[in-house]
Amino acid sequence: MRELAPGRVLIYLIVSLIAATWLAPLAVVVLNSLRTNEEIAQGSMIGWPQHLAWSNYAAAWSGFCVAETCAGIRPYMLNSALVTIPATIFSTLLGAVAGYAVSLWRFRGDNWIYGIVTLGLFLPQQMRLLPWTIVLRDIGLINTLTGLVLIHTIQGLSFTTLFCRNYYVAIPHELIRAARIDGAGFFRIFWRIILPLSPPILIVTVIWQFTHIWNEFLYGVTFTNGQQQPVTAALIALSAAVADIPQHGVQSAAVIIAALPTLLIYLLGGRYFVRGLTAGAVK
């Protein structure tokens, strides 16, 4: 153990200050999740709980009503999982194959198609709402979770292809060439050589896709019926009652429960996130 030099102390001081700032919004939500709706309504948004209202969590998890359904956030969490998990897996895998093809198997038009696909990162979501309505209508997938999975898979390809391609570009081509001389084909090389090298970047794309799809609202409410709505819809139901006292306590508890899956993913995957980016996006 070294002695702490003044410079080091300063660094620690700055880092802790910034970290505290970063944690403040979370702290406010956590505190509010333990205060009753009335307490918040009669006081202020920032404050210590007078007594811990754990009942907020019970109400948030399985109590509060969205119209006729009084089951809390639980069924909506399941709906979100049913869309988010398949869409994350599909978009990641397809993006990996596409990124692999674009980076290591040049084919005619690859630059063009790659350019267009990455432009998708910048096409605003609201603009695509009506075209998606028409597409889902024509293929008969409106009001199905399958339709949502399809949307998120296709839209997600923009990000996953971009990041996988940037990662695979760094793989030594001799490796591929040698495998081809041994008679290995497209899929064999992908399966045997590329995939084992991929975990860092796949973790990045999984984290990214999972959080984005999990937190999506606009498509989630437009393309589903009541019982299939995603968790974001339930959160909004708690917040947007114009003619009612805002349920800030239950709302805060629900926000925390709903954010747990994505928070956990970042907590567990954070280390690999940076590692994956080290290898991937840096190109």
Add this chain to the structure above:
Amino acid sequence: MTNAVSTKPGRPAASDLVRRLPEYLMIWVPLLLCAVHLVSFSLWTIWISFTPSTLVPVSGWVGLRNYTAVLASRNWQIAFDNLLLFGSAFVLLSAVTGLVLAILLDQRIRGENALRSIFLYPLAVSFVVTGTVWSWLLNPGIGIQKLVHDLGWTSFKFDWLIDRDMAIWTIVIAAIWQSSGFAMALFLAGLRSVDADIIKAAQIDGAGPIRTYWRIILPTLWPITITVVVVQLQFAISAFDLVRALTNGGPGIATQLPALVVYDLMFQRSLLGRGAAAAVLMLLILLAVLLPYAAWRYVQKRRATHA
């Protein structure tokens, strides 16, 4: 990519084609679906922007009327100015914040894992939640200002949220909070991949830590900076939910942004044609930013091939 393995040039034999059909399908179907949806949705929007569509898309031709109406509206003019301000301020500041955080974390400090998680966790939170929580914190009547007043410092003032000229900066603050962790991760990745020998050599030459960073390490981060800017730019454009929950364009209409105007025209005011025109204008702004970047990349690549 120049030394990538090329597939066989020329026309492949029919049997070859059949044998390799699965791989063609795997490569082309997803990519084509993605590309086709992007191109056709964009073309569709452009078409709609020339029609008199209101509640639902209809055919017809109104020429440039939707465009002139959008360009003449106060909402769009304010939104456009705000995008320039918000876009540049946010991209710049979040990159700087991310870089500072990365450099701090790169000092081999204890608790790096925990700190990294703290700076990354906002990425896990939805925009709506971020906007809502920051609207509580930044509201002078119920948030930070009130807290400080209650603590006794009654002349403290932090009321940007209700100040027409400063409100746009509250969006910058919330957006930086939410997304600079990503910039940090990228920069940290870059810092970690700098060749240790170079740093050692610089230190042997007697360069101090600041000089080492400034002269040796930071210049290697240029390519990452570009990635950061592109990702943050994407964030700036899609910051729709965040703004809606934080200021909803207010006070008054002082914090309108193009994405808000597009949604507002299309769905709130039921003026699909005008909303589409606003969306096309937004895409044009975007192209104006991205095309120079693409050109720069192209020139770089050419230079690399010739070298």
Add this chain to the structure above:
Amino acid sequence: MPITTTRRRLLAGSAAALALPAFARAQGAVKPRLTAISQWSAGSDGAAITALGKKFEEKGGIWQHSPVPGFTTEMMNKLRAQIMAGDPPACSQLKGPEIAAWSKIAPTVDLDAVVAAAGYEKVVAPDLAKLHKPGGKWIALPLQIYSTNMLFLSKRAMDKAKADKIPVTWAEFNDLAERMKAGGVPYPVANGGTRPDDGQKFEAALAGISPAAYRAAIMNLDAKALKGPEIKAAFVQVRKIADWMDPNVGAQHFSTNLKRFIDGDMGMMIMGGWAQGVLRNAGFKFEDFMIAPGPSDNSKPVFLLNADAFIFWQRKEPDLQAGQTLMAQLVMDPAIQTMYSQITGSIPVRTDVDLSGEGWSDGQRRTAAALKDAIASNQAVLSLAHNMAQENGMTAALIDVITEYVKDKTIKPEQAATRLAEAVEGAR
């Protein structure tokens, strides 16, 4: 009361059955089913629609409600998607002039026969009825009514101002506000700062100054009326209101201020009748505040109408058609309207419901009385801020001007009046 209304409903139901053999047959042959879309998901709105669904099921129907949480825009996105997919709900929440606008994009149900059978037209305010029969035929049914310009007074602030008289005109309102200020109430007005909230301040001001000018300028968009002196006077009044508010409220919901309002740190609030339910749900007592119709310079109550309604979309399925008939009968039923309004804090659409019984609050009784008086003196007008006076596009254009004026004190009333007229031209 429950017994009589139930009997009346049975009568209405059987009358409808007699008048409509086709519907009756459909209803007898299949189990009525209703698909419905609304944004009512939480709080008393959610509770009320749920109770309505229960009644529907009690009548033997299958209730399939799909709530779309969030703002009206999201509900409309959902409705649009369903209509574009050729699968509209049997009925959906929609209000004001949007009923006419949306009825142009998909066929709606002609409800004239059911409405006639229930004798509904006689008991609905004429201005309101017009909105629900855009082509001369009933295609939508109003469900409940709010006034957007009720005046809420804090008892403690009144005590501080040593006042006990409820202000009737704007002059009296302004006078009371000054007295409150002098008596130590830091902020005599307690409103919030959302877009509709700002719109309400303006519509309350203009309609209170001159209901005729409001009708001409805002409801009929008369170019001359839009340049009239009343508009400028309304903006002057709005500025006064804004100056009496806590500038720190920003864009927060009015409920943020309720505690300070009850404590007497804020004095008055011009808000819809729903604020009553919010106050009750937040745990405040009725003794701590008073409710009266908003200021009106001719001393007769002015009522800014805000009514929620259901529109009925054409479906071929016999069970859905039967469900639509049943739903229409329920919505018009005085017992159902009573149940609904008692949950949400609104008042019934029917002007013949007796509010003297238990279950109604003083505020609701006063609102209903104000509506009756306002209709009698032709001073019941349609709310702009809550999308009753104009289609959404026009409404938003007008609210843009109003909210900017409320938030930017450098804009002069004349300037705002000019901008308002320009906004109308721009949005036409």
